[in-house]
Amino acid sequence: MGEPVRVLSTLALKGAISTLAGQYVAAGGARIDADFAPTLALLERLRAGEAADVVILTREGLNEVVREGRVTAASCVDLARSYVGLAVRAGEPHPDISSEPALRAALLGARAVAYSRLGASGILFAKLIERMGIASEINARAVVIPQGFTAERLVAGEADLAVQQISELKQVGGIEVIGPIPHQLQTPAVFSAGRMAASQNAEQSERLLRYLASAEVAPALRASGLEP
Incomplete structure (x- = not known):
């Protein structure tokens, strides 16, 4: 399974990630070590040097850390819309x-x-x-x-x-x-994910990102109150 994937995620995805973590491991993926906080709080932590493999933020927040070179642009995927x-x-x-x-x-x-x-x-x-x-x-x-x-x-x-x-x-x-x-x-929030540029676990991080953006996880997203 490889090393656990360290995920820093906005609170909006907590229900979905909690549901999907076990399914992901059962399907052969790495264990997800997740921590949840609002996007603005996560941005402060990332800028203070906190390490992670994958981050899930609002699309605006993710764009900021891409511009700062903290997240690789090519890895970014939109996951869900939320009201x-x-x-x-x-x-x-x-x-x-x-x-x-x-x-x-x-x-x-x-x-x-x-x-x-x-x-x-x-x-x-x-x-x-x-x-x-x-x-x-x-x-x-x-x-x-x-x-x-x-x-x-x-x-x-x-x-x-x-x-x-x-x-x-x-x-x-x-x-x-x-x-x-x-x-x-209101304008719905779009929550997006990307791999940290400094991640030492790139392969497992990319696999997790593909999984989270797949049709397979749509039912869990909907059940948690999100729109895939």
């Missing part, structure tokens, strides 16, 4: 978020909204509520976490609504995903 959604604690009513007026009412009606400061979803949400003219009202009682899973704040009773990539919301038990923010209000 930002909202969730409530299990058993709670699902507010209507199907249109901009409905979403506005749902957000303003919540006791508190949880979102992430570093994640792509949090950046999108912060811009969205600013554009909608409700940023001051929402942020006055928001639960803004530095990183991690916002839906955990629902389970803890700290918020009524959690905002994050749907694939990240689905990582937390005891919650229910309402659905995506209306598609016309």
Whole structure:
């Protein structure tokens, strides 16, 4: 099987990678040693010199480390598309978020909204509520976490609504995903992978990248809330 492949991945792929790791080993691939964090946090770690074989970031983040010479451009593959959604604690009513007026009412009606400061979803949400003219009202009682899973704040009773990539919301038990923010209000994030230029495990890294980009993994991506 060879040496384990060290993977640094955005949180959005945690569910899919966790599911696929065992299947990959069973198919003869190397063990996946994965660590998960928001793209911005991973970029800081990579620039501080942290070693890895494969990185999975937003396409924009991956492009940055390609330009910096940290990731080989020829190895890069797009894996999945992801939408930002909202969730409530299990058993709670699902507010209507199907249109901009409905979403506005749902957000303003919540006791508190949880979102992430570093994640792509949090950046999108912060811009969205600013554009909608409700940023001051929402942020006055928001639960803004530095990183991690916002839906955990629902389970803890700290918020009524959690905002994050749907694939990240689905990582937390005891919650229910309402659905995506209306598609016309967001641009889906594209998550992409590439091999680190300094990787000492190039052959296994390239094999893993081919596997993650194959049709074989599409069902696991969909089940985790992503679109292949």
